[in-house]
Amino acid sequence: MWSIIKLAQGCLLSPKLFFRYSQAMLPVLAVLFIILLSYGLIAGLILAPADYIQGDAFRIIYVHAPCAFLSLFIYAVMAAAAICALVFNLTLAHLVIRHSASLGAGFTLLALITGSIWGKPMWGTWWIWDARLTSELILLFLYTGIILCQSALAQKMRGERAVAILVLIGFIDIPIIHYSVYWWNTLHQGATLKLFAPSSIDSSMIYPLLAMIAAFLLYYAMVLFLRMGHELTAIKANHHWLEKMP
């Protein structure tokens, strides 16, 4: 256990070590992702029974909930990376923020689109200014702002710090999104999966959902490692400003 922690610490501090281990992990992540995604799709579309109220439309949950979860999870990872970037000035932390932002924005947009597709047959409308939907839309604007800020700031060294501060300021939206269904009277349903309480979903429906969430998490790790690996190689080849950083 201690050796794993030391290895993780080493990978965080050394881009070279991170590159070596992340690239070695990519095939394993890809295989696990394909297995979990295949199971999630087959079980979600075929094996899981239809909901007694929503019918087969409930199957949208198997793509909507993982996207919504990833939209929050990626922002939390970016906030943790922002702290590391500001406090310890870690090279990798800046890269995590840069390459996570577009992925997070994509998952947030997908959560809104799939939610909207689900909302039409269930609520009778594509969109409503509900607390959960509105706070999720604000998260999409935050991601867009971060991406625009990244591309607009020419002076990279200062620009990266400004982006990290923006990420930390925007973190206030994450608990608002999570608790919006409890704080306000919303049309959106409460949390389906709970950490410290029994889930409100039947066990025959929960396993494909957990598999899809795990598959999406693996996908995020895979694409992030791939992009960071590419950038680290480009840095090494082109004597990028990041090389001068500790």
Add this chain to the structure above:
Amino acid sequence: MKLALLHFFAMGGYGGYVFSAYACVLIFLLAQWFIPWRRWQQYLRRQNKLL
């Protein structure tokens, strides 16, 4: 067999909603992987030309 397939794609009348949601997600997953991979191939080609 044909009837079973039709029944599956109909999804109790929600087929259009269900499959369009799945299609959006799968297209996004493919694009997020494919676009950086293509950029990387272009970068490698540029680097090879420089050598």
